[in-house]
Amino acid sequence: xxxxxxxxxxxxxxxxxxxxxxxxxxxxxxxxxxxxxxxxxxxxxxxxxxxxxxxxxxxxxxxxxxxxxxxxxxxxxxxxxxxxxxxxxxxxxxxxxxxxxxxxxxxxxxxxxxxxxxxxxxxxxxxxxxxxxxxxxxxxxxxxxxxxxxxxxxxxxxxxxxxxxxxxxxxxxxxxxxxxxxxxxxxxxxxxxxxxxxxxxxxxxxxxxxxxxxxxxxxxxxxxxxxxxxxxxxxxxxxxxxxxxxxxxxxxxxxxxxxxxxxxxxxxxxxxxxxxxxxxxxxxxxxxxxxxxxxxxxxxxxxxxxxxxxxxxxxxxxxxxxxxxxxxxxxxxxxxxxxxxxxxxxxxxxxxxxxxxxxxxxxxxxxxxxxxxxxxxxxxxxxxxxxxxxxxxxxxxxxxxxxxxxxxxxxxxxxxxxxxxxxxxxxxxxxxxxxxxxxxxxxxxxxxxxx
Numbered sequence: 001x002x003x004x005x006x007x008x009x010x011x012x013x014x015x016x017x018x019x020x021x022x023x024x025x026x027x028x029x030x031x032x033x034x035x036x037x038x039x040x041x042x043x044x045x046x047x048x049x050x051x052x053x054x055x056x057x058x059x060x061x062x063x064x065x066x067x068x069x070x071x072x073x074x075x076x077x078x079x080x081x082x083x084x085x086x087x088x089x090x091x092x093x094x095x096x097x098x099x100x101x102x103x104x105x106x107x108x109x110x111x112x113x114x115x116x117x118x119x120x121x122x123x124x125x126x127x128x129x130x131x132x133x134x135x136x137x138x139x140x141x142x143x144x145x146x147x148x149x150x151x152x153x154x155x156x157x158x159x160x161x162x163x164x165x166x167x168x169x170x171x172x173x174x175x176x177x178x179x180x181x182x183x184x185x186x187x188x189x190x191x192x193x194x195x196x197x198x199x200x201x202x203x204x205x206x207x208x209x210x211x212x213x214x215x216x217x218x219x220x221x222x223x224x225x226x227x228x229x230x231x232x233x234x235x236x237x238x239x240x241x242x243x244x245x246x247x248x249x250x251x252x253x254x255x256x257x258x259x260x261x262x263x264x265x266x267x268x269x270x271x272x273x274x275x276x277x278x279x280x281x282x283x284x285x286x287x288x289x290x291x292x293x294x295x296x297x298x299x300x301x302x303x304x305x306x307x308x309x310x311x312x313x314x315x316x317x318x319x320x321x322x323x324x325x326x327x328x329x330x331x332x333x334x335x336x337x338x339x340x341x342x343x344x345x346x347x348x349x350x351x352x353x354x355x356x357x358x359x360x361x362x363x364x365x366x367x368x369x370x371x372x373x374x375x376x377x378x379x380x381x382x383x384x385x386x387x388x389x390x391x392x393x394x395x396x397x398x399x400x401x402x403x404x405x406x407x408x409x410x411x412x413x414x415x416x417x418x419x420x421x422x423x424x425x426x427x428x429x430x431x432x433x434x435x436x437x438x439x440x441x442x443x444x445x446x447x448x449x450x451x
Contacts, residue, residue, distance in 0.1 A: 009132035014041020016313030017138030034115035058188025066379035150234030179259035340409030348412030
């Protein structure tokens with residue numbers, strides 16, 4: 001029997017990789033983790049966590065304005081960008097150390113450097129070689145910027161947290177999660193924001209009513225959203241950057257963010273030479289157990305071909321650990337995975353969009369509600385909330401639940417449990433609402449939408 005240095009070698013110290021390494025080590029496996037940057041990956045360092053912190057920061061601007069309606073007189077307000085950056089950096093450093101402590105406490109070996117596959121059972125990090133029975137690829141993704149004249153002048157999402165100075169004029173290119181969130185955040189922090197989207201709508205994977213309502217609300221708060229628009233080139237001027245659009249218009253900005261998608265981080269890792277099959281986008285093709293075309297090599301998270309969400313990567317990692325060092329019975333069902341977009345206002349979503357539900361179930365019944373939340377009867381804000389339910393007519397099961405409004409992610413997380421359990425519209429109707437709350441609207445919708 002061949003003897004290996006490790007039972008599992010994890011390439012990538014992000015959320016999925018750290019979870020797999022820690023859980024495997026706790027089960028007695030000999031585990032190593034290779035990471036060339038800070039532990040925690042995109043989510044902790046330049047993604048979910050800092051982005052949500054900045055979203056909170058932007059929200060205070062709205063809260064200060066609304067306070068007057070509730071009897072508060074506030075003095076002069078001043079936003080300190082440097083202080084926010086410093087406080088965020090300190091918190092992220094703390095989280096990096098937490099991840100390190102978790103791995104070391106579980107008995108995993110940390111290897112700093114860029115890892116490559118030498119073969120199906122050998123990982124090379126710099127001049128060092130390690131043999132391993134199993135390999136887990138958890139290297140995530142990285143921002144993509146298309147080829148265009150002047151692309152050297154743009155930044156990607158990773159750079160947005162430490163811009164210096166704060167951009168008074170921000171141009172955001174893209175219409176996905178990252179583009180919409182940063183447009184909202186910097187608009188809230190005081191920047192003049194223009195957002196360009198090459199298609200006719202934002203957030204293509206979301207329900208049509210939701211994305212249209214969000215665009216309306218973002219525009220109301222001051223984001224200049226322009227659809228069916230692309231950048232042809234970018235130039236640097238004395239006054240800043242100038243984007244020349246495809247139809248000849250010009251937009252000047254201090255910073256241009258390209259949030260036009262992410263690509264899997266699979267380049268320069270020796271994957272194809274090791275015989276690992278990649279799809280057309282460069283993602284590792286995996287089976288139901290996250291095994292690649294090479295039996296000893298697995299892949300989870302954004303580097304593979306499934307959903308690109310941090311909690312999904314964590315769940316996939318647990319399936320792999322159970323398959324290798326447990327009973328092998330653990331499975332992951334992607335149906336009714338809740339998600340949120342931390343725009344202003346937030347989006348929360350679970351289940352099928354209207355279009356997908358019609359394609360899957362045929363006949364569906366729709367319910368929706370648009371209203372001004374109780375808070376804004378005194379705040380003076382014009383913000384509105386939108387909620388939508390999609391029900392399969394044949395079974396009465398609620399198969400889609402969507403919301404645009406404050407704390408949408410918090411609200412939808414709870415409903416996701418009910419939807420996973422197969423809750424019907426009748427069950428929603430028989431549930432007592434918590435009054436007065438925004439969330440109670442989901443259990444008080446009675447009149448179907450026409451059509």
